[in-house]
Amino acid sequence: MSVRRLAEASVQPASFAFNRANAAAAKQWIKKYPKGREQSAIIPLLMIAQEQxxxxxxxxxxxxxxxxxxxxIRGLEVATFYTQYQLNPVGTRAHIQVCGTTPCMLRGSEALMDVCRSKIHHDQFHANDKGTLSWEEVECLGACVNAPMVMIFKDTFEDLTPERLAEIIDLYDAGKGASVEPGPQNGRTGSEPASGLTTLKSEKAILKSTREREAREAAKAARAAPDAIIAAPVPGPAAAPVAPSNT
Structure with missing residues (x-):
């Protein structure tokens, strides 16, 4: 277990308040929870505060x-438990989280961390001289098939090479991070095979196959219908009513 503590008092601001837009967003989050359960909104509200x-x-x-x-103390427990909450100042333009779990490690995450060390700071959680960039190593970011990858704020950048990560870092440092398209950086779509599709290549072929299967099932059901009618028992004539006895 890692120990997570708040930043030193010397860097802590004296107060905090949501701006108008985030205050409205916070109220909407609180309304999502039943009466008496409003405290459950602590997680999204802390995230909104971090984004601000x-x-x-x-x-x-x-x-x-x-x-x-x-x-x-309950709010402090939540903030110190989840590692997605940054408890110390990070780069103002980008805080880069480099996945170091096994798939990414095998695919070159150490080389990505070397880029961060050379372009940002040798040590994790330390900003560069301008205070615009910082980085850290994290556990699995959930896109192992696209390893290696990093996360910058809410966006993930996958299928990275050291050279491409260096380019991304430079763009964020120049204030042009919004120009970088998140997702795979090698041209593939999502988690498709890097060498290209091998099956289900044509949407037209998939739809044709589906229609043909549905037609076969409908024809089979139609052929079975007459047999079911023939096999059904035919009810006999109703019995004649019995005359009442005079005795």
Whole structure:
């Protein structure tokens, strides 16, 4: 288990408040939970605070805990448990999370970390001189078939080479991160085979196959219908009513 602590007091802001748009978003999240369960909104509200400030401050944890009517220690427990919450200041333009789990490691994640060390800082969680970039190694980011990969804020960049990651870092540092298309960086779509499709290549062929199968099933059902009618028992004539007895 790793120990996660809040940033030093010297870098903590004195207060926190949601801006107008995020305050409205926070209220909408709170409304999604039943009465008496509003504290469940702590996770999305902390994430909104991080998106606004770049990291989760002590003041944000306390303010959100107070909003939800929960003890501040409970808010602190949530913030320190989930590693997606950054408890220290990170790069203002990009915080790069490099997956180091086995598939990515085997596919070259160490080389990606070397790029981060050379272009950002030798050590994790340390920003570059301008304070615009930082990085860390993380566990599985969930796209093992597209290894190696990194995550920058909410976007993932997959099928990376050291050269491509260096280009992406430069673009973010120049304030042009929005120009980088998330997802695979080698031209493939999603998690399709890197060498190209081998089956189900044509949507037309797939639809044709489906229609042919449905037609065969319908024909089979139609052929079986007359047999079912013939095999059904035919009810006999109704019995004549019995005359009442005079005795």
């Amino acid at each position: 400030e770049g990291w989760v401050t002590k003041a944000a944890i306390e303010t959100i805990s107070d909003m939800l009517g929960m003890p501040r």
